[in-house]
Amino acid sequence: MxxxxxxxxxxxxxxxxxxxxxxxxxxxxxxxxxxxxxxxxxxxxxxxxxxxxxxxxxxxxxxxxxxxxxxxxxLGMHLDYRAFDPRHTARRHLRWITRSCGLPAGRVAEVLDATGLADVADQRLAQFSLGMLQRVGIAAALLSRPxxxxxxxxxxxxxxxxxxxxxxxxxxxxxxxxxxxxxxxxxxxxxxxxxxxxxxxxxxxxxxxxxxxxxxxxxxxxxxxxxxxxxxx
Missing domain, CATH: 3.40.50.300 (P-loop containing nucleotide triphosphate hydrolases)
Incomplete structure (x- = not known):
C-alpha cells in the first residue's frame, strides 16, 4: 500500500x-x-x-x-525504458541489479521467462525494440518479488x-x-x-x-x- x-x-x-x-x-x-x-x-x-x-x-x-x-x-519500479546501457544484454542488466541489491541470482532466469525474454536474453539491448525494452524494465521491477x-x-x-x-x-x-x-x-x-x-x-x-x-x-x-x-x- x-x-x-x-x-x-x-x-x-x-x-x-x-x-x-x-x-x-x-x-x-x-x-x-x-x-x-x-x-x-x-x-x-x-x-x-x-x-x-x-x-x-x-x-x-x-x-x-x-x-x-x-x-x-x-517496491519494484520501471520508470524509463531509456535507463539502460545499450551495450549490456538483458541478462547482464538483470544480473547487475540482483548483485547490487543482494537478490538471489536465480531470479534472473525466472523474470526473463515471465516477461517472454528468455530467447533474447543474450542479445545487446541496443538491438531491442521499444516494446522489448519495456519488458526488460518490467523484468527488473519484478526481481525482488515486490x-x-x-x-x-x-x-x-x-x-x-x-x-x-x-x-x-x-x-x-x-x-x-x-x-x-x-x-x-x-x-x-x-x-x-x-x-x-x-x-x-x-x-x-x-x-x-x-x-x-x-x-x-x-x-x-x-x-x-x-x-x-x-x-x-
Missing part, C-alpha cells in the same frame, strides 16, 4: 504537486491518469525516493520513503500481443495481493483492467475512486475523464 499525506513538490518557485491525501491500496490495479505535465511521473518518482518533496510524507507498506536513500525493499509495483507508461511500444500479456500480468500481481500503480494515456486499456483510477490535473488529485464509481452506468471512461479534466474543450 502507498500512503501519501500533505505532499507538495516544488521546482524553483512552482508547485508541481499538491496532494493532501492519497492511498493506493493493495490487491488492486490503480491507473494514474492525467494530461501531459500534470505530475504523474513526478509523483511516481517521489514514491520511489528519486525526488524529495518540499513537505509531506510517503509510506510504502508502512515504511517511510526518504529521498536519496535506499528504495523500500518491497508487494508494490510502479510502472510509468509501460504500454508504450507494446504490440497487441504485448498489451494482452501486460493486462494479464497486472491482474496476476493484483490478484496476488500487490499494490499496482500504472500511468497510461490508453484509456481503453484502463477501462478494461483498472480496479481504481486516480486523475491528476495541475498537480492536484481531481478524482480518486473505484472504476465503477468514477464511470457512471452506461458511460465510458473517456467521457468521464474528459469531463473532469476539461480536456474536451
Amino acid at each position: 502507498i500512503d501519501i499525506r500533505d505532499l507538495t513538490v516544488r521546482f524553483a518557485d512552482t508547485t508541481v504537486l499538491d496532494i493532501p491525501a492519497l492511498t493506493v491500496p493493495d490487491a488492486a490495479v490503480t491507473y494514474l491518469l492525467g494530461l501531459n505535465g500534470t505530475g504523474k511521473s513526478t509523483l511516481l518518482r517521489c514514491v520511489c525516493g528519486i525526488i524529495g518533496p518540499a513537505t509531506g510524507t510517503i509510506q510504502v507498506d508502512g515504511v517511510p520513503v526518504r529521498a536519496g536513500r535506499a528504495t523500500p525493499a518491497g 508487494r508494490t509495483v510502479l510502472l510509468d507508461e509501460p504500454l508504450n511500444g507494446l504490440d497487441i500481443a504485448g498489451i494482452h500479456w501486460m493486462r494479464g500480468l497486472l491482474r496476476e500481481l493484483a490478484d496476488a495481493g500487490s499494490c499496482v500503480l500504472v500511468t497510461s494515456h490508453l484509456l481503453d486499456e484502463a477501462e478494461r483492467n483498472a480496479d481504481r483510477v486516480v486523475v491528476l490535473g495541475a498537480g492536484r488529485v481531481l478524482a480518486d475512486a473505484p472504476l465503477p464509481e468514477f464511470v457512471p452506468a452506461g458511460d465510458r471512461l473517456e467521457d468521464a475523464y474528459l469531463r473532469i479534466t476539461g480536456a474536451a474543450a
Whole structure:
C-alpha cells in the first residue's frame, strides 16, 4: 500500500504537486491518469525516493520513503525504458541489479521467462525494440518479488500481443495481493483492467475512486475523464 499525506513538490518557485491525501491500496490495479505535465511521473518518482518533496510524507507498506536513500525493499519500479546501457544484454542488466541489491541470482532466469525474454536474453539491448525494452524494465521491477509495483507508461511500444500479456500480468500481481500503480494515456486499456483510477490535473488529485464509481452506468471512461479534466474543450 502507498500512503501519501500533505505532499507538495516544488521546482524553483512552482508547485508541481499538491496532494493532501492519497492511498493506493493493495490487491488492486490503480491507473494514474492525467494530461501531459500534470505530475504523474513526478509523483511516481517521489514514491520511489528519486525526488524529495518540499513537505509531506510517503509510506510504502508502512515504511517511510526518504529521498536519496535506499528504495523500500518491497517496491519494484520501471520508470524509463531509456535507463539502460545499450551495450549490456538483458541478462547482464538483470544480473547487475540482483548483485547490487543482494537478490538471489536465480531470479534472473525466472523474470526473463515471465516477461517472454528468455530467447533474447543474450542479445545487446541496443538491438531491442521499444516494446522489448519495456519488458526488460518490467523484468527488473519484478526481481525482488515486490508487494508494490510502479510502472510509468509501460504500454508504450507494446504490440497487441504485448498489451494482452501486460493486462494479464497486472491482474496476476493484483490478484496476488500487490499494490499496482500504472500511468497510461490508453484509456481503453484502463477501462478494461483498472480496479481504481486516480486523475491528476495541475498537480492536484481531481478524482480518486473505484472504476465503477468514477464511470457512471452506461458511460465510458473517456467521457468521464474528459469531463473532469476539461480536456474536451
